[in-house]
Amino acid sequence: MRTRTGIAVIGVGNEFRRDDGVGWAVVARLKERAGDHAPPAGTVFATCDGDPGRLIGLWEGAGLAVVVDAAHAHPGTPGRVHRLELDAGHIAPPSATSSHGLGLGEAVELARVLGLLPERLVVYAVEGADSDFGTGLSAAVAAAVEPLVAAVEDEITAGSGS
Template identity: 35%
Template sequence: MNRTLVIGFGNIYRRDDGVGFAVLNALRERLGRPSLDEDQDGFDDLGHQVDTVILHQLMPELADDIASYDLVVFVDAHVGHIPQTIHEEELAACYKPTTVSHTLHPCTLLAIAQEIYSRGPRGILLSIRGYDFDFGLGLSDRTATLVPEAADRVLALATGVE
């Protein structure tokens, strides 16, 4: 089995934007590991066949971490411009400009790892439909119902049962 890193990213204090956190904890439950608390990121628990981390946003420094994995699954929320409630996208390493200076697209992170370490993992973006991005903790009911299916899909990707 390949080594896999699952990165959930988004703002847990903006309701459905925190779906990555919920999917990661559902995945950790399936892997027999304790859930992460809101103040934990998972970096102190690396070293498994399937590792999980949660972040507010992606940063270039993560290239060092992802370069040692075979597969990186990015889990994030999306809005209505994508028709599927759970959307899976194979990522190619590329530099993708963003409209905000403090954000980084997953394919850009893959490109940085490839450029610096001459090795980039396979990348997949799994995005889950969000409906409520207002301030507050907790997912909307509509997004919460998608978490088990998304966690099952991440587990299938991580274990090679596609």
């Protein structure tokens, strides 16, 4: 039996593939700030490699799930952030694609079919510049982290009804 959460914030990616680690960086920063900006009770911060089954397990039962992931766009603008919100059980196709083999759209569709979607799903997709092996974000993506942290904190506040 899975633990039910009020709000799930999930950083998707691979911290050892440069900009693909942006989701993990945002979650790490949110955890750091939680001491000063305590999130509402029932808020869970997690990271995931993007596997649809693991994503579904992390957001199952959530009233709000916020997902932060790297994206590829052609042409791309590294550091540009796209905000997508689940609408009637479907997520609008972004102008950027996931940096993983199976994208977030597949996880959403699977969760919809299985009846395991969160009540509300918000996705922040960040266009990356470098997904080579290594650690550390490119300058453009690193510059997007703090504004993303603030945006996710705003989503959490709005999602908690406070």
